[in-house]
Amino acid sequence: MKAEILAVGTELLMGQISNTNAQYISSKLPDVGIGVYYHSVVGDNPNRLKESLKTALERCDVVITTGGLGPTQDDLTKETIAGVFGKRLVLHEESLTSIKNFFNKIGRQMTQNNEKQAYMPEDSIILKNNNGTAPGCIIGQGSKVVVMLPGPPSEMKPMFDDYVMPYFKNKSEFLIESKFLRVFGIGESAMETLIIDLIDGQTNPTIATYAKEGEVTLRVSAKVKVGEDSEKILKPVIDEIKKRAGDCLYSDRNQNLDSLVANLLLEKNITIATAESCTGGLVAETLTNFPGISKVFIGGVVTYANEAKEEILGVNKQTLEKFGAVSRETAAEMAEGVRKRLNTNIGISITGIAGPDGGTAEKPVGLVYIGLSSESGTITKELRLSGNRNRIRTVTALHAFDMIRRHILGLKIEIGGQK
Amino acid sequence: MKAEILAVGTELLMGQISNTNAQYISSKLPDVGIGVYYHSVVGDNPNRLKESLKTALERCDVVITTGGLGPTQDDLTKETIAGVFGKRLVLHEESLTSIKNFFNKIGRQMTQNNEKQAYMPEDSIILKNNNGTAPGCIIGQGSKVVVMLPGPPSEMKPMFDDYVMPYFKNKSEFLIESKFLRVFGIGESAMETLIIDLIDGQTNPTIATYAKEGEVTLRVSAKVKVGEDSEKILKPVIDEIKKRAGDCLYSDRNQNLDSLVANLLLEKNITIATAESCTGGLVAETLTNFPGISKVFIGGVVTYANEAKEEILGVNKQTLEKFGAVSRETAAEMAEGVRKRLNTNIGISITGIAGPDGGTAEKPVGLVYIGLSSESGTITKELRLSGNRNRIRTVTALHAFDMIRRHILGLKIEIGGQK
Missing domain, CATH: 3.30.70.2860 (Alpha-Beta Plaits)
Known part of the structure; x- marks a missing residue:
């Protein structure tokens, strides 16, 4: 079966929000044998909605709409779609009671316009909204099915999971x-x-x-x-x-490199410390996104200035003078320094030129060294990256995580450089 | 003028990514007098793309496509759209050179299929890709305009800002x-x-x-x-x-709080060092997003474990034992310690409980202290934040930047806490 997801809402066309509902629904429908062939978005306009719905029904078997079920005059998804199918809207007593209860619960007066939400297309399957006021519904006609869901993701997602997925699973062959x-x-x-x-x-x-x-x-x-x-x-x-x-x-389980590394460190109880220059703490910041990481991530330093590299990491002044801050030698001493300083199993260091300024012919923007120090010694890797500052920092952090992964798993680490 | 944004990419229909490109473009087009009336998404399928393009051209004046310009066989936006307009694809030498340079720079072999990206529809305006390999283009026919942009947001956004917005600005009346x-x-x-x-x-x-x-x-x-x-x-x-x-x-210029602070520090040549616990280096990482910041950002430390706070920052063991790691007292010593250690004008520190674990009745998740040390003394601020780990970290960083801003500009700083 082919599906189209049709979102209704001017706020999407104004760029105020992103259509995350379409993403959510799309990621799930294949599991019940439905392929998503189109997404579309129209504003709160009955004519354009009607045209879009007709197009969707011509090219797909299933149309899932999100949005436009609310209490205001803008909200016209139900009215428009019922019109296309030639169905009247009739009062659904159970929904009206639910809406009244909802307002009681949050201690607010129900305004008159909320009653509109309890009028549903005749002969439709009503989908209860356990997280808001607007119920959804399913209308079938011939081989075509239209599912209407509310717009707020916090209401749409549970309704979709609890009622729509089981509905299609029952009908699915593939x-x-x-x-x-x-x-x-x-x-x-x-x-x-x-x-x-x-x-x-x-x-x-x-x-x-x-x-x-x-x-x-x-x-x-x-x-x-x-x-x-x-x-x-x-x-x-x-x-x-x-x-x-x-x-x-x-x-092979769609895991991020950083979360894979965080899990590896935790599983094997390997402690780590970071010393970053051009990434400015990105590796530390990414690692500390993981709850519980404090068991293995002891600390990190961001040493931008040479003095900080000397003072906090104990990098030799001579090393900095002879080879420069962006060199294999400095990277190695940074990794060793932070590992010693914080007494960890692994010390990882990054020093490079993220640009846009600071590059020279010999050491261009994008030149980065990563150092990894452990009980078994210190290795350094040279990268020559392109792109803007942000890309260079992001890709460098990925390389650092990959080095940690390879080190822990005993895989080969390419050290880069062409000399 | 009416516009439709047509995204091409099966990964969108599979729900792997959200269509943030449509949101970005939609938020900008009104500035050049163009209203966005539709979004649509189709997979990497030439027939469905052709049909969708035709529908879009019937109902809109401007169609902006994103995606499908890459080197692989899946990528067929250019081929399909050129076909609809009856245009051939011709080799664009300049683009080929750019692509070759791109691969040279990153030190990888350019594979044959990358050449495909340099074949552009004849009579089109070529949009240079400064952040990747696939150029974009603009085709005009009669009153209709089709703009093709690459899919990765890091390539699409700068291309849109640098070339597409000025193109439409030139044509607009309002x-x-x-x-x-x-x-x-x-x-x-x-x-x-x-x-x-x-x-x-x-x-x-x-x-x-x-x-x-x-x-x-x-x-x-x-x-x-x-x-x-x-x-x-x-x-x-x-x-x-x-x-x-x-x-x-x-x-009043849509500047981020962090970039405002970065500029203030640079303008006034005020040096700074950071000491972060629960934010894991987010403040340092954010600051170092700014090119040239190395003049004033000397370094930062991420001290997750207590030992790191003592060893690197010189926080007193007694302070940690008596008041705990998350306290005004520890925040103050962290800020003073990092300032002394790195010899800067400002030391800023953060210690708190980002959750989801680690909270107690007395010190719940969301309790955060920020310290700011300078020549004029040390102040600490207490925050009680709600939300998940990510929100707590983000909002804490904003508060830290606001404290730095207020300190530099001599504005009042609320210190929080109800005692």
């Missing part, structure tokens, strides 16, 4: 199950080249690649009959991709 | 000119109440308030003919708002 593989260290086009025969040769499962800043995600999707195991379709292809991507493939 | 006023320390509904008479009474300019995490932005927009001065419409209203918001209004 399901699509996807696995997401995460790769760091191979660019998108190189990754595609690596597996182009698999992409071209497959119809079930299908494979798609897409790039995020500095990394690549692969989606492998199998279409199966209800009750059938997707594993036997997915596994051989995933195994083959794993073989080709090697240890650049770091997760 | 402009909407907006000023954005930034307020910290007054909530959204309190702010609206403060100026409700202005909001209700005005048609040109219009005033809108919107809340971001922890702060409020006011947009004051004047509609003017091209060449007409918006200042005389905007200024009286803005002056009145400034009077009412007082020193909580920190920018």
Whole structure:
């Protein structure tokens, strides 16, 4: 079955909010065998909504609308869609009682216009709103189904999960199950080249690649009959991709590199300290996003000025003078210094030129060194990155996390540099 | 002029990412007199893209596409749209050179499929991609204009700002000119109440308030003919708002609190060092987003464990034992310690409980102390914040920046706490 998600709301067209509802619904529908083919957004305008609904019904079997079910005059999704199907709106007593109870509960007077929310298209399935006032509904006509959901995500999501997913699951014959593989260290086009025969040769499962800043995600999707195991379709292809991507493939469960590293550190109880220059604390800040990380993340320093590198990390003045702040040598001493200072298993350091200024012919913007110090010694990696300051910092942090991952798992670490 | 934003990408229909590009573009187009009437999303499928483009061209004057310009076989926006307009794709030498340079710079081999990105529709205006490989373009035919932009927001946004906005500005008869006023320390509904008479009474300019995490932005927009001065419409209203918001209004140029502080530090050559616990380096990381900040930001430390607070900052063991790590006393010693250690004008410290664990009845999640040490002494501020870990960290950082701003400008600093 094909679906379109049609959002109704001028605030989306004004750019005040992003259409996260479409993302949420889209991520779930494949599980019940429904492919999402289109998203669309229209404003609170009955004619444009009617036209958009007609287009959606022509090209899809299922149309899911979000928004426009509220109490104000702007809210006209129900009225418009009922009109297209030639249905009247009739008072749904149970919904009216729910709305009254809702206002009682929050201790506010129910205004007259709220009654409008209890008028529902005749012959529709009413979806109770446990988190707000506007009920949703499902209208079916022939082979077409229209589901209307409220706009606020806090109301839409539970209604969708509790009532809409079970409704479609009951009707579904096929399901699509996807696995997401995460790769760091191979660019998108190189990754595609690596597996182009698999992409071209497959119809079930299908494979798609897409790039995020500095990394690549692969989606492998199998279409199966209800009750059938997707594993036997997915596994051989995933195994083959794993073989080709090697240890650049770091997760087959759609995990971020940073959360993977945080989990590894916690699991193995490996303590860590960070010493950052051009990333300005990004690695520390990312790590400390994880609740409970204080067990292994002891501390970090951001040493921008040379004096800070000397004073806090004990980097040698001579090292800074001879090789410069952005050098393998300084990176090594920073990593060793922070590890010693905070008495951790791992010390990780970053020093580089994030730009836009500060580059020279010899040491251009984008030149970065990462140091990793541990009981088994210190290694440093050279990066030559492109892009703006923000990209250089983000990609550098990813490289640092990848180095930590490789160190913990005993994988090879390329040290970069062409000399 | 009416516009539709047409995103191309199966990853959107699979719910892997949200269509933030549409939000970004929608928030800007009104400034050049273009109203956004529709958003739509289609997958990487030439037939559905063609149909969607035709629908968009029927109902709108301007169609802006995002995505599908990359090097892989999936990427077919250019090919499809050129087809609809009956245009060939021709090699754009300059773009090919840019792409080659891009790969040289990052030290990776350019694969054959990347050349595809340099083939552009004939007679189109080429939009240079300064942050990636895929150029964009503008095709005009009769009264219709199609703009094609790359999908990654880090490439799309600067291309849109640098080339697309000026292109439309040149063609527009009316402009909407907006000023954005930034307020910290007054909530959204309190702010609206403060100026409700202005909001209700005005048609040109219009005033809108919107809340971001922890702060409020006011947009004051004047509609003017091209060449007409918006200042005389905007200024009286803005002056009145400034009077009412007082020193909580920190920018009338839509500047972030952090960038305002970075500029103040640089302008006045005030050096700073940071000592963070629960924010994990967020203040340092935010500050170091600013190019050139190394002149005044000497360094920072992230002291998660008590030992790190003692070892690096010289916080007294007794202070930690008697008052705890999350206390005014520890915050004060952290700020003083980092200032002394790195010999700066200002030392700023943060210690608190970001949750979800670690709270007690006496010291609940959301309790945070900020310390600011300078030549004129040390002050500490107590916050009691609500929300999840991420919100607590973000809002705490904003409070720290506001304290620095108030310190530098000699404004009053509330120290919080009810005793």
